[in-house]
Amino acid sequence: MPEQGAGRTEAVVSGREPFGVRLAAAMAAQGPLCVGIDPHPALLIGWGLQDNAAGLRRFSLAALEAVGPLAAAVKPQVALYERHGSAGIAVLEELLAEAAAAGVLSIADAKRGDIGSTMSAYADAWLRDGSPLAADAVTLSPYLGFESLRPALDLATNQGRGVFVLALTSNPEGSSVQHVGGRDSVARRIVTAAAAENARTAGPGSVGLVMGATVGSAVTELGIELGTLNGPILAPGLGAQGATAADMRRTFGAAYDQVLGTSSRGILMAGPDPAALRNATQRALDTLRA
Numbered sequence: 693m694p695e696q697g698a699g700r701t702e703a704v705v706s707g708r709e710p711f712g713v714r715l716a717a718a719m720a721a722q723g724p725l726c727v728g729i730d731p732h733p734a735l736l737i738g739w740g741l742q743d744n745a746a747g748l749r750r751f752s753l754a755a756l757e758a759v760g761p762l763a764a765a766v767k768p769q770v771a772l773y774e775r776h777g778s779a780g781i782a783v784l785e786e787l788l789a790e791a792a793a794a795g796v797l798s799i800a801d802a803k804r805g806d807i808g809s810t811m812s813a814y815a816d817a818w819l820r821d822g823s824p825l826a827a828d829a830v831t832l833s834p835y836l837g838f839e840s841l842r843p844a845l846d847l848a849t850n851q852g853r854g855v856f857v858l859a860l861t862s863n864p865e866g867s868s869v870q871h872v873g874g875r876d877s878v879a880r881r882i883v884t885a886a887a888a889e890n891a892r893t894a895g896p897g898s899v900g901l902v903m904g905a906t907v908g909s910a911v912t913e914l915g916i917e918l919g920t921l922n923g924p925i926l927a928p929g930l931g932a933q934g935a936t937a938a939d940m941r942r943t944f945g946a947a948y949d950q951v952l953g954t955s956s957r958g959i960l961m962a963g964p965d966p967a968a969l970r971n972a973t974q975r976a977l978d979t980l981r982a
């Protein structure tokens with residue numbers, strides 16, 4: 693029996709503007725910064741909170757309240773909610789709802805990827821109206837094949853939501869898979885596939901890429917062409933992983949305007965004082981704009 697769900701085309705069309713358009717507007721208004729909400733145990737303790745669901749909730753809502761008005765988007769790291777079990781997932785649901793109510797774009801960093809039929813369920817969870825976990829966008833892993841992501845690509849389009857597909861990740865181990873093939877690398881093929889998706893839309897596309905701020909010269913060495921992407925690039929690695937805005941400018945060159953730099957621990961470690969969190973966010977924004 694053929695795989696069910698892999699080729700599903702969504703019929704639902706939401707009334708909201710495409711994610712790519714909404715993100716471009718937020719980046720123009722706020723600047724090119726996404727703040728990661730990563731409630732690591734050490735950060736909870738550092739904020740004077742307990743490493744439990746109640747601490748997680750206070751941390752998450754306080755972080756959103758402080759940084760939300762300054763950032764183009766927030767990016768909760770799903771793993772750090774999952775480690776608290778169902779109570780942690782309930783906090784993530786509340787955080788996503790609060791972000792939506794405050795008009796702050798949310799990117800769920802879940803890195804989902806599976807065969808098409810299971811991918812449909814992931815898409816329903818993260819991208820469908822009415823799901824308690826629906827975010828404006830979700831991160832996806834394409835290592836079961838880019839086309840295995842089809843249910844999420846189609847649902848995102850039809851719901852005015854977006855996806856960010858891992859292409860060149862910020863960790864040093866990523867190159868052992870993503871650089872394979874040299875000038876015809878795995879990463880380059882993912883970029884080409886994302887560009888083909890975005891070519892279907894006239895405005896800014898909603899299929900983004902994850903490309904670490906730490907990847908240095910990999911983009912040029914692998915012959916990756918970003919000029920035709922027509923979509924956003926989520927660039928983690930600022931701050932705690934050591935990358936700077938200057939590194940990002942060198943790495944992304946002419947595509948820098950499409951890049952949404954993201955920092956989690958580098959900003960969150962300034963908390964819990966809201967003014968200190970706002971200052972850390974503003975400093976990160978200033979370097980990205982400089």
Ligand SMILES: O=c1ccn([C@@H]2O[C@H](COP(=O)(O)O)[C@@H](O)[C@H]2O)c(=O)[nH]1
Nearest residue numbers: 728769861862904928932933955956957
């Ligand atoms: O290539 C990637 C993809 C995702 N991430 C995630 O971003 C944040 C980074 O946190 P920092 O504290 O700013 O280092 C984290 O949630 C990662 O899982 C990434 O770092 N690199």
